[in-house]
Amino acid sequence: MLINADLHIHSPFSGGTSDTIDLRRIAAGAKMKGLQVVATGDCLHPAWQREIKKYEENGVIVVDGVHFVLGVEVEDKNRVHHVLLFPDFSAADEFRERIERHSPNIREEGRPKVSLSGAEILERAIETHALLGPAHAFTPWTSLYAYFDSLMDYYGKKPSFIELGLSADSEYADRISELHSLPFLTNSDAHSYMPHRLGREFNRLEVEEITWDEIRRAIEHNRIVLNVGFPPAKGKYNRTACSSCYRQYEKEKAAQMHWRCYCGGTIKKGVRDRIDELADSPRGVHPEGRPPYVHLIPLAEIIGQALGLEYHAGIVKKRWEELSRLGSEIEVLLDINISLIRKSAPPAVADAIEAFRNGTIRIVPGGGGKYGEVILP
Ligand SMILES: [Zn+2]
Numbered sequence: 001m002l003i004n005a006d007l008h009i010h011s012p013f014s015g016g017t018s019d020t021i022d023l024r025r026i027a028a029g030a031k032m033k034g035l036q037v038v039a040t041g042d043c044l045h046p047a048w049q050r051e052i053k054k055y056e057e058n059g060v061i062v063v064d065g066v067h068f069v070l071g072v073e074v075e076d077k078n079r080v081h082h083v084l085l086f087p088d089f090s091a092a093d094e095f096r097e098r099i100e101r102h103s104p105n106i107r108e109e110g111r112p113k114v115s116l117s118g119a120e121i122l123e124r125a126i127e128t129h130a131l132l133g134p135a136h137a138f139t140p141w142t143s144l145y146a147y148f149d150s151l152m153d154y155y156g157k158k159p160s161f162i163e164l165g166l167s168a169d170s171e172y173a174d175r176i177s178e179l180h181s182l183p184f185l186t187n188s189d190a191h192s193y194m195p196h197r198l199g200r201e202f203n204r205l206e207v208e209e210i211t212w213d214e215i216r217r218a219i220e221h222n223r224i225v226l227n228v229g230f231p232p233a234k235g236k237y238n239r240t241a242c243s244s245c246y247r248q249y250e251k252e253k254a255a256q257m258h259w260r261c262y263c264g265g266t267i268k269k270g271v272r273d274r275i276d277e278l279a280d281s282p283r284g285v286h287p288e289g290r291p292p293y294v295h296l297i298p299l300a301e302i303i304g305q306a307l308g309l310e311y312h313a314g315i316v317k318k319r320w321e322e323l324s325r326l327g328s329e330i331e332v333l334l335d336i337n338i339s340l341i342r343k344s345a346p347p348a349v350a351d352a353i354e355a356f357r358n359g360t361i362r363i364v365p366g367g368g369g370k371y372g373e374v375i376l377p
């Protein structure tokens, strides 16, 4: 069977997240979106663990039909973020025991800081049978390639995967030959269960059944059949830009200005420019078995643009819910016959979905922390 899995999200115990996040709301959001599996996020945090344990039965965590796997993001001593996935609570607890004395805030923070190197954290992940890979690997802060030029040198051995982040896709990442041997994960890193965040990136996996062993095998043995996510330009760190006023720069110009914007703010190197520096080839050279990458834009944003409203406006939500009666968001965007969509949506919205399918939607690239903008034809 094929399942859609979003393997990196956060709980209310990480900074910058919504207080109202709980597993029931995440499960409801996942269902509307068309996800069968979601990582819990923040699974080392004591209070969030208690929430997760409410739904655990015989080692399986299922909420309203949506399966959860234990996952967490940690920050190492070099400020690099890593995503970890655990087989069960005892593995997660064992990992926590091994890093606890190196972490000042593991009891308070959903995304704990750990004063160990990436290699030391990977070692502990392997000992506890967890999967580990660098989170949003190319973003200009808190990512591996923000501070280091080689993933293999940084870890000293092969991690389980690399998470591409919203501003990159396979075409970008496969320009770097050291990544050819790694599975790519595309996850939302959602800080909310709202449909324009949860599942905005996800992985389609081929599994026999929805169990940890099968999910692990799918990641490790080339059974990721599809990566789905933003067109890279939609990501908020795609272009080199000021993190205060979002003015965009050519990389050479930014360097000339010592990465200081005219406004006084800091200029952040965009993912596109960073990958240009790291690449050994001008195009993505896909290794055998690399799955296709499908670019997706959240439906709420497409509706918002079509109606000239913000994606969080009440009427956008109403239209989104009407369309969701036809199927999951993913089905509405990709699969459901457009004539059916026309019966359930105003003409402008149906036109916008058709434009998305035809590839005639344009994106004004994001950068410096500002998302790219969707422009309808
Ligand atoms: Zn992160």
Ligand SMILES: [Zn+2]
Residues within 6 Å of the ligand: 242, 243, 244, 245, 246, 247, 261, 262, 263, 264, 265, 266
């Ligand atoms: Zn500026």
